[in-house]
Amino acid sequence: MKILYDYAETTYKAYPLACKPGCSLCCTQKVFATSIEAHYILDILSEKDLEKLFQIENYLRPKLTHNQILLSYKEGSEPPIEEIPESLEPCPFLTEEKLCKIYERRPLMCRLTASTISCEKGFAELPPFLFQISTIALQLVENIDLGGLYGNILDLLKFLYQYKKGLIEEIPDYLLNTVDVDELPILPEEKDLRKWVGNLYRIPVKEEFTFRELLQKLRSDFKNYEALSFLKVNFLVMYKGKVILNKREAKNIYLLGIEVSKEILKSFNPGQFLKIKINERMDPLIPRPFSIHAVDKNVVYILYQVVGKGTKALSEIKKGEILEFLGPLGKPFPRLKNYIICAGGIGIAGFGFLLQKAIKKRSFYPPEKIFYGAKTKDELVRLSFLKSFGISVEISTDDGSKGYKGFITDLVERELREKPKIILACGPKLMLKKIKELGEKYKVKTYLVMETFLACGIGFCMGCVIPSKGGNYLHLCIDGPTFLAEEIDIGFFS
Numbered sequence: 001m002k003i004l005y006d007y008a009e010t011t012y013k014a015y016p017l018a019c020k021p022g023c024s025l026c027c028t029q030k031v032f033a034t035s036i037e038a039h040y041i042l043d044i045l046s047e048k049d050l051e052k053l054f055q056i057e058n059y060l061r062p063k064l065t066h067n068q069i070l071l072s073y074k075e076g077s078e079p080p081i082e083e084i085p086e087s088l089e090p091c092p093f094l095t096e097e098k099l100c101k102i103y104e105r106r107p108l109m110c111r112l113t114a115s116t117i118s119c120e121k122g123f124a125e126l127p128p129f130l131f132q133i134s135t136i137a138l139q140l141v142e143n144i145d146l147g148g149l150y151g152n153i154l155d156l157l158k159f160l161y162q163y164k165k166g167l168i169e170e171i172p173d174y175l176l177n178t179v180d181v182d183e184l185p186i187l188p189e190e191k192d193l194r195k196w197v198g199n200l201y202r203i204p205v206k207e208e209f210t211f212r213e214l215l216q217k218l219r220s221d222f223k224n225y226e227a228l229s230f231l232k233v234n235f236l237v238m239y240k241g242k243v244i245l246n247k248r249e250a251k252n253i254y255l256l257g258i259e260v261s262k263e264i265l266k267s268f269n270p271g272q273f274l275k276i277k278i279n280e281r282m283d284p285l286i287p288r289p290f291s292i293h294a295v296d297k298n299v300v301y302i303l304y305q306v307v308g309k310g311t312k313a314l315s316e317i318k319k320g321e322i323l324e325f326l327g328p329l330g331k332p333f334p335r336l337k338n339y340i341i342c343a344g345g346i347g348i349a350g351f352g353f354l355l356q357k358a359i360k361k362r363s364f365y366p367p368e369k370i371f372y373g374a375k376t377k378d379e380l381v382r383l384s385f386l387k388s389f390g391i392s393v394e395i396s397t398d399d400g401s402k403g404y405k406g407f408i409t410d411l412v413e414r415e416l417r418e419k420p421k422i423i424l425a426c427g428p429k430l431m432l433k434k435i436k437e438l439g440e441k442y443k444v445k446t447y448l449v450m451e452t453f454l455a456c457g458i459g460f461c462m463g464c465v466i467p468s469k470g471g472n473y474l475h476l477c478i479d480g481p482t483f484l485a486e487e488i489d490i491g492f493f494s
Contacts (some may be wrong), residue, residue: 001036001144003211007200008137008419009111015127018118024098025119028088029059031153032066033107034145034178038156041105042164049101049160052092059089066138066151074183087286092154107153108141132193135185142178146218151175165373238277239264243321244299246314249381253346254315255293256302258323265295270364271333271449271482272356274302275326278313286324289316291449303349303382330481332467334447335364336422342412342426342435344370345379350449351426352382355389366391368421371407373431377401410436416442422460425449433493436485446485452476467492 061079066070072079093101100106112134115124126134142150149156155175162168163493186193200213209217245257275287288310293303308316317323333354341351351370358366366389373396374380380402386393394411395403404411409431410425420442425435426449439446452464464476467489 001040001141001201003205004140004200005108005138007203008108008133011133011196012112012114012130014311015130016116017114018116022098022120023400024090024094024123026113026115027091027094027098027100027110029056029091029152029154030088031091031107031109032062032151033109033113033156033158034142034150035148035160035175037107037141038153038160041102041107041153042094042157044102044105045157045161045254049093050157053158056089056092056154059152061152061155061174062150062176062373065142065176065179067142067181068176070135070139070181070185071097071179074185108137112137114121115265121457129192132190133196136197137194139181139184140215143180143182143215144218145178146180147180150178238324238326240322240324240448241300242325243317243319244356245301246317246319248302248315250378252306253379253381254304254306255312255382256317258302258325259299261300265298265300268292268300268328268353269332270296270357271350272328272330273350273481274300274328274372276302276314277324278310278317279324287324289329292328292353293349293382294352294356301347301352303352305346327478331479333364333482336424336447337365337369338423339365339367339424340369340412340415341367342408342423342425342427342431344373344408344425344431345375347425347427347431347449348372348382348386349426352385355386355391359389367390367424369394369416371396371398371408371417373427375399407431407434409438413438413442416444417435420444425448429493432485433490436488436490436493439485447482448485448488449482450476450480450488 065109069079073453093106095101100110112130114130117125149159149171150172155172159168159172159175184197195219201210203211205211205214219455236250239260241260243256244259245255247255249255270292273289273291275289277287282344290302290304292300294301304311304314306312313431315327343351354364355366358364368391370386370391370393372380372383372386372393375398376395380395380403381399383393383395394408396406396408396411397403398407399405408427412435415421416438422444423435423439427431432448435446436448438444450466452466465473466476466480466483468474468487469489473485474480
């Protein structure tokens, strides 16, 4: 977004604009923007600035997003006319000297509002080329914020502030979902405009991406997100909860219960995960990811295994202590019918919440059977909880101490021989590799819940990438953690 800002402004500066410090006739409360632009501004506002915003109530709100207007013209229809009053109130970010308090972070619409003559004459003039690039730039900034919101900048700032504070969950009707419009409004003969866009697209953003490549990736990653879920990912809201339980279930396996607001729990779905901040110290620095095991009333349960420094510190947390967490993150499980669950070891953790939702018939369907394996009977946990749903549970242990002696994948294959079914599996890499092979052998759809190193949780650090077929990569945090087995490069399981 900042690259787009800088590139558009550089183009404008090549023209003899009449705009100068103190010229503020266009600085009104009629500024429309996207949620990512508002988020960029929100970081620098003081509580006093925000209090001032909440005192402002009457201002213009768009009926359509910029891209919706473009689509209307493309389809041959006239968009609704915005009723603009004769006079508009000044922008609340203007200082007494008529300077912009948020100038360095002002929205794109402000950056593109200019004139080659003094606006004191009652009107403005803008060269046709600048008008054209402003139309394209506004289209692109909306594309960058796919899955976000569009509206008056004042509304967006108020909403995002309240959302981050946990004071609001629902998106107001006057905030619009952003719309993706891929085709740019450029005619074949407009060579200068094509050159301008081409140069923008070739600007490197990261070592491995150009502007265009990153824009295409954003489109791919976020096109299926609803606005509110995008905001959760974008903001990484840190919630707090009180520990009511941190009980040892088996050797090195614990059940953690965190009491949180019911409003927060409403956004949780099976298959998603939380990132829990273990303590206030620098070590461990990065919040650890954990599957949502179960939800009961206003308590979220995490089933985890102590495997390192972070989980060891978590196991020492006492009842009554306060934990902070991010989430929910990741995509929910796919809505499957006629499927079986296969879990190996601590891979059973994420399926409890799925069973809860499925039995209550809330968007998910129950599996026909659960296959659960571990090294020994001492590592089989929450069996009574699993069996309480009335679904058949088949058990295996490597040493034969409980159930079938051998790998759980042996039982899954026996089931597939009798009647092929969709598989949803989570467990060690070798187990997932075998499940992938069984899916190919019996020609059934197979979904794998993957695990890898995870840092930021929003797709930007590239730490959790998983190789996919064709030489590309998938982000566990935003594309997963559940993937179709056929999408994953077999080399990942080596």
